[in-house]
Amino acid sequence: MxxxxxxxxxxxxxxxxxxxxxxxxxxxxxxxxxxxxxxxxxxxxxxxxxxxxxxxxxxxxxxxxxPLLNGHDHGRGPGTVDAGIPDAPLEEWLETLDRPVRPRGQDELVGLAAGAMLRAGVGAAVFCVNPTGPDVVGEVRAAARAAIARGIRAAVAFPVLDAGGDRRGRRRDAPGAGRAAVDALIEDVERLAGELTAEVTGSRAAGLVDVQLGPVGPQWVAEATLARLAEHSAATGRRLHLHLLESPGQRAWADDVYPDGLLPAMDRLGLLTERTTVAHGTQLRDDELALLGERGVTLALNASSNLRLAAGVAPVARAAARVRAACLGLDGLALSDDHDGWAELRLARGLWQAQAHRRVPGTAALALATSAGRAAFGAAAPxxxxxxxxxxxxxxxxxxxxxxxxxxxxxxxxxxxxxxxxxxxxxxxxxxxxxxxxxxxxxxxxxxxxxxxx
Ligand SMILES: [Zn+2]
CATH class of the missing domain: 2.30.40.10 (Urease, subunit C, domain 1)
Structure with missing residues (x-):
C-alpha cells in the first residue's frame, strides 16, 4: 500500500x-x-x-x-449516474443499488470519491461501506486503505444489518442474528481496527482512519443487536454511525412499531450519546431533534441526497436550533455527482434561510460544514x-x-x-x-x- x-x-x-x-x-x-x-x-x-x-x-x-467535513457518505466513486442507478424514492432506489450497470470495487469507489472530495476541499469523510459481496471485512479493509492512500481523514463504518429482510422495517421483537453472531462481528471490527492502526503506526497516515460500528438503521437491525453495539461503544469508546428516519416510509414504520416513540426507545437501548452519529433525520420532529441535542448526538444532514431520493427536505433550521452537532453530509449523492461540499453548503444555507425566513451569516453556515461535525470522526477528527x-x-x-x-x-x-x-x-x-x-x-x-x- x-x-x-x-x-x-x-x-x-x-x-x-x-x-x-x-x-x-x-x-x-x-x-x-x-x-x-x-x-x-x-x-x-x-x-x-x-x-x-x-x-x-x-x-x-x-x-x-x-477543511470541509463530509459527515455521512458511502464512497460511491464517480456517483450513481456513472453506476447507471437512477434517482428514485429511497425504498425503490435501494432495490437498484446492488445492481450497478458499472460495478466497481470498494478500493476504486472510495479512492475516486476521496480524490474528488479532496480536490473540492473536503478533508475528512465518513464512509459507510455498502458491501457488494459476502466478504464484508475485506470490503471495509479495502475502503479504509483507499482512504489512507488518498490522504483523506476517514471514519469507516462497518455495516451491521441483521433484520433487513423487509425493506419497510422489522417487527419490534425481530430476533436478529443473536448474541454470539453479534459478538463475533464486534471481534471482527476490533481485529480490523487493530490491523489498520498497526499498518499506519509511525507513518504520516497515523490517525487518519477511525473504524466505527455502523448499524445501518434502527428499522433493519434487531433491538438486542442495537443494545449490544451500544454497550460495546460505552465500554470502549468506539463510535456508532447509523441512518435515522430518512424517508416517509421510515417515519411510518417508526410510528407503527414504536407508538410510544422510536427515539425514546433508542435512548433506552443506549444509542443516543455523544459517541453516536445519526445521518439524515429528514423526518425528525422537533421533540426528537431536541432529544438528540440533549444527548450530544451528532446529526449529519444530507440535503442533496434527500432531494434525489424523494425523502423530504433536510430540516436545517430546526436542527441548527436544537442540535449543537448538526453538520452536513454528501451521502455520495451530491446534486451533480461531483462531491462538491461548497455547493452542498450553499444548498443547506439556502434551506436554512428559507425555513427561518432570515439571512444566515456565512460564519454560522460555515460551522455546519466544518466545526460542527468533528466528533463524527472520532480519533481521526482534524x-x-x-x-x-x-x-x-x-x-x-x-x-x-x-x-x-x-x-x-x-x-x-x-x-x-x-x-x-x-x-x-x-x-x-x-x-x-x-x-x-x-x-x-x-x-x-x-x-x-x-x-x-x-
Ligand atoms: Zn447514507
Missing part, C-alpha cells in the same frame, strides 16, 4: 488575506482585517497570526479555512488550524471577489459560502501533508496566440 511518498510537501510559507471558520487562535483573531501569515514546517503549523504591516508585498487573495497543530487546512483563492474585501457587508466567510467552489480550492492539507494543489495556470493548455498591443 502506498502511504504518502517521501516527496510529499510538508512545508510552506504564505501571506493570507485572512482566516475564516474557527481557524487561528482566539486572541489573534482580534487582529482580523489585517493580512495574516502562515507557516507550516514538517507538517506542523508554526505561524498563524496577523502579519506585520504589509510593506511592499503584493496583496494576496488566499484565505485560510478549516483539529482547528492553530499554531502548534498538524496542518489540516484549505487555502481558498478568493481573487475573483477581491473587490469585496473589507466591504462591511462581505466578511470573508460570506464570500466563501456564497461563491467558492472546487475551482477556488488552491491547496488542501490533511494531517500535515499537502494532499491537493490546484494546477498552476501555466500548466493549462497554451492560449491561442493573439496580437498584443505594444
Amino acid at each position: 502506498t502511504v504518502h511518498t517521501m516527496s510529499a510537501t510538508r512545508t510552506g510559507r504564505w501571506r493570507l488575506a485572512g482566516v475564516i471558520g474557527d481557524a487561528g487562535l482566539p486572541e489573534a483573531r482580534a487582529g482580523a482585517g489585517a493580512e495574516w501569515e502562515l507557516a507550516v514546517d514538517d507538517g506542523v503549523i508554526t505561524t498563524l497570526r496577523p502579519a506585520p504591516a504589509a510593506g511592499s508585498s503584493p496583496p494576496t487573495a488566499l484565505v485560510l479555512c478549516p 483539529r482547528p488550524p492553530a499554531e502548534g497543530r498538524l496542518a489540516d487546512l484549505v487555502l481558498l483563492d478568493l481573487s475573483p471577489w477581491r473587490h469585496l474585501f473589507g466591504h462591511p457587508d462581505w466578511p470573508l466567510a460570506d464570500i466563501a459560502v456564497a461563491a467558492a467552489g472546487p475551482a477556488h480550492v488552491a491547496e488542501v492539507w490533511v494531517a500535515g501533508t499537502q494532499v491537493h494543489h490546484r494546477p498552476e495556470p501555466s500548466s493549462a493548455p497554451a492560449p491561442r496566440p493573439r496580437e498584443v498591443p505594444a
Whole structure:
C-alpha cells in the first residue's frame, strides 16, 4: 500500500488575506482585517497570526479555512449516474443499488470519491461501506486503505444489518442474528481496527482512519443487536454511525412499531450519546431533534441526497436550533455527482434561510460544514488550524471577489459560502501533508496566440 511518498510537501510559507471558520487562535483573531501569515514546517503549523504591516508585498487573495467535513457518505466513486442507478424514492432506489450497470470495487469507489472530495476541499469523510459481496471485512479493509492512500481523514463504518429482510422495517421483537453472531462481528471490527492502526503506526497516515460500528438503521437491525453495539461503544469508546428516519416510509414504520416513540426507545437501548452519529433525520420532529441535542448526538444532514431520493427536505433550521452537532453530509449523492461540499453548503444555507425566513451569516453556515461535525470522526477528527497543530487546512483563492474585501457587508466567510467552489480550492492539507494543489495556470493548455498591443 502506498502511504504518502517521501516527496510529499510538508512545508510552506504564505501571506493570507485572512482566516475564516474557527481557524487561528482566539486572541489573534482580534487582529482580523489585517493580512495574516502562515507557516507550516514538517507538517506542523508554526505561524498563524496577523502579519506585520504589509510593506511592499503584493496583496494576496488566499484565505485560510478549516477543511470541509463530509459527515455521512458511502464512497460511491464517480456517483450513481456513472453506476447507471437512477434517482428514485429511497425504498425503490435501494432495490437498484446492488445492481450497478458499472460495478466497481470498494478500493476504486472510495479512492475516486476521496480524490474528488479532496480536490473540492473536503478533508475528512465518513464512509459507510455498502458491501457488494459476502466478504464484508475485506470490503471495509479495502475502503479504509483507499482512504489512507488518498490522504483523506476517514471514519469507516462497518455495516451491521441483521433484520433487513423487509425493506419497510422489522417487527419490534425481530430476533436478529443473536448474541454470539453479534459478538463475533464486534471481534471482527476490533481485529480490523487493530490491523489498520498497526499498518499506519509511525507513518504520516497515523490517525487518519477511525473504524466505527455502523448499524445501518434502527428499522433493519434487531433491538438486542442495537443494545449490544451500544454497550460495546460505552465500554470502549468506539463510535456508532447509523441512518435515522430518512424517508416517509421510515417515519411510518417508526410510528407503527414504536407508538410510544422510536427515539425514546433508542435512548433506552443506549444509542443516543455523544459517541453516536445519526445521518439524515429528514423526518425528525422537533421533540426528537431536541432529544438528540440533549444527548450530544451528532446529526449529519444530507440535503442533496434527500432531494434525489424523494425523502423530504433536510430540516436545517430546526436542527441548527436544537442540535449543537448538526453538520452536513454528501451521502455520495451530491446534486451533480461531483462531491462538491461548497455547493452542498450553499444548498443547506439556502434551506436554512428559507425555513427561518432570515439571512444566515456565512460564519454560522460555515460551522455546519466544518466545526460542527468533528466528533463524527472520532480519533481521526482534524483539529482547528492553530499554531502548534498538524496542518489540516484549505487555502481558498478568493481573487475573483477581491473587490469585496473589507466591504462591511462581505466578511470573508460570506464570500466563501456564497461563491467558492472546487475551482477556488488552491491547496488542501490533511494531517500535515499537502494532499491537493490546484494546477498552476501555466500548466493549462497554451492560449491561442493573439496580437498584443505594444
Ligand atoms: Zn447514507
